[in-house]
Amino acid sequence: MSDFCTYKTVEKEAAASFTEKRSEFIGAARPVSSVEEARDFIARIKSEHSSATHNVPAYVLRRDNIRHCSDDGEPSGTAGMPVMDVILKSGVTDVCVVVTRYFGGVLLGAGGLVRAYSHACTLALNAAGIAVMGLCGVYETAVDYSFYERLAKLLAARGADIEGAEFQDRVTVRFSLLKKEAPQLSEELTQQSGGRYSITETGEKFAKI
Secondary structure, eight states: OOBTTEEEEESSOEEEEEEETTEEEEEEEEEOSSHHHHHHHHHHHHHHTTTSSEEEEEEEETGGGEEEEOOTTSSTTSSHHHHHHHHHHHTBOSEEEEEEEEOOSOOOHHHHHHHHHHHHHHHHHHHHOEEEEEEEEEEEEEEOHHHHHHHHHHHHHTTOEEEEEEESSSEEEEEEEEGGGHHHHHHHHHHHTTTOOOOEEEEEEEEEO
């Protein structure tokens, strides 16, 4: 995480698999925002692969810098930590990965297990896609109909995401925007409207940038 206003996570839930010496490894990843969400995902994967030899979980959360992993019966240090290591080195957070193994009858050895679980995690993260999330303010402004098209161009130029608009006596527009962009947008809006319009912050959220 480069600063407190941005972080990397996975875009969606996804899975990928490969076979190593007749053992099938399936890596599944999804974005999570709490321990409860991570545990629910782990429980679901274990239920879906209840006949698997191992279901190795690892998750990292921004809140309280929580990290957790388990070898789920594999030799100590050969499964959970390699998965966790890939997550940490990728720089993603608010993510849970579960690597499922169906044993194929051939022992891989400690080194082979580390490589296999690491590779499965990498495949899962790649399949889920990496997104950069930025701290955005949620804003509102009300303009006359004659100024609406100009406002839309200003918002587009700053990369704002219009979340809603109400067309009554005036047009009230709700949008989200990276907080660092808001001062410049406010200045441009004031200049182009001759001081008639301004933006009001109504909240904040993290959104993909």
